[in-house]
Amino acid sequence: MNIEPKLSVLLNRQITVKAPLEHPALDDKKAYRRALKYWQNELLHVQQAYYHQGRRALIVFEGWDAAGKGGAIRRITERLDPRGYQVFPISAPKDEEQGRHYLYRFYNKLPKAGTLTIFDRSYYGRVLVERVEKFAAQSEWQRAYQEINEFERLLHDDNVKVVKLFLHISAEEQLKRFEERLNNPYKRWKLTEEDIRNRNRRDDYEQAIDDMFARTDTQQAPWNLVLGEHKWYTRVEVLKTLVRTLSDGVDTTPPPVDTNVVRLAKEHLGIKHKRKD
Numbered sequence: 219m220n221i222e223p224k225l226s227v228l229l230n231r232q233i234t235v236k237a238p239l240e241h242p243a244l245d246d247k248k249a250y251r252r253a254l255k256y257w258q259n260e261l262l263h264v265q266q267a268y269y270h271q272g273r274r275a276l277i278v279f280e281g282w283d284a285a286g287k288g289g290a291i292r293r294i295t296e297r298l299d300p301r302g303y304q305v306f307p308i309s310a311p312k313d314e315e316q317g318r319h320y321l322y323r324f325y326n327k328l329p330k331a332g333t334l335t336i337f338d339r340s341y342y343g344r345v346l347v348e349r350v351e352k353f354a355a356q357s358e359w360q361r362a363y364q365e366i367n368e369f370e371r372l373l374h375d376d377n378v379k380v381v382k383l384f385l386h387i388s389a390e391e392q393l394k395r396f397e398e399r400l401n402n403p404y405k406r407w408k409l410t411e412e413d414i415r416n417r418n419r420r421d422d423y424e425q426a427i428d429d430m431f432a433r434t435d436t437q438q439a440p441w442n443l444v445l446g447e448h449k450w451y452t453r454v455e456v457l458k459t460l461v462r463t464l465s466d467g468v469d470t471t472p473p474p475v476d477t478n479v480v481r482l483a484k485e486h487l488g489i490k491h492k493r494k495d
Contacts, residue, residue, distance in 0.1 A: 244450040254450075257457035258297040264461055265302050265334060267470040274329040274378045275464055277336045280346070281385030282423075283413045284395040285446040287338055290385065290456040294336070302332065308339040320344050320354075320362075321369055329378065334464075341366060345430050350422045363433040374438035381463045382439055383456060384427070385446040389420060 244250040268275060277294075279287045291305060306327050315323045321341055329335040344362040348354035354362075370380050387395075396417070399409040416423065435441045442459050446452045480491040 244448065244454065247450075250450040250454065253454045254293060254457070257454060257461060258293065260461045261294065261457055261464075262297050262299070263470050264464045264468070265298050266472070267468055268334065268464070269299070269302050269332040270473050271468070272331040273468065274331060275334045276329060276373060276378055276380050277334060277460065278340045278342070278380065278382040279336065279338050279385070280340060280342050280383070281444075281446065282387050282392055283416055284392050284399070284408075285385035285387045286449055286452050287385055289449060290383075290444075290453050291336060291338060293453045294457065294460065298334075303334040303336065304329070305336045305338060308337055308343065320348075321365065324369075328373070341369070342430060342434075345434075346423065346426050347416075349426050350416075350419055363430075366434055367436055367439075370434075370436065370439040379464060380439040381442065381460060383442045383444055383459065384431075385444050385452060385456075387446040389417075391447050392417065 244253065267273070279291065281287050295303060295305065304327070311320070311323060320343075324337070324341050327335060327337075344354055345359050345366070349359040373380055396409055396413065399405040431441055431443075442463070444452055444455050444459065475491060483489050483491065
């Protein structure tokens, strides 16, 4: 099953996981590697701009089990400066987080000045798994749409760029990947009982995802739907989306050279700065 954006009354578009869309695959490995290297390098330049300008960004990943979130995140971070980002895999709340507001455990993971934070799954669990598996009461997950929108509005108003990505794969492709994981000793750990239970409730998850898109696709934090049927295409498309979104309204040109560093380098090291037009 594939997907396609449609028009809506609210934002002149509606994202759904039920409508078909053809999308390209990168079948040539050399072309994939060239594209991957290019967009990774572009993302590094964006990260450097965020560091020098003290900017912050929150990158939120959601998607089907086996849709390629981990692989995409690895390609994002592969060439970045490790001092400038953090990745947080989000699972069930810890004992000390139980009984607190569900957003509590995300506040203390927000990016500091000059850095990027990546959530591998996120606070959207309240309107997805917690809704479908009935970990949250209906009144709780229905209230969460507004709470999440207000949380993201708070971040936006505090100059934190919020980039939300949802990776989608068809039920058929997901089954192939589950089978590959089960039969590969080095990937077997990736297939869990929870994955199997979730697949058996796919229709319920489709409805929850569509409702999430309809209620939380906002102007300050829109959803980016990435087609995950072809892994190479997905990884490059994620990088493209991040570069374009994070660089919007941001000057990504390198900062001017520090004249004191130039002077000291000449005096103490005997090297000169070569001016470039």
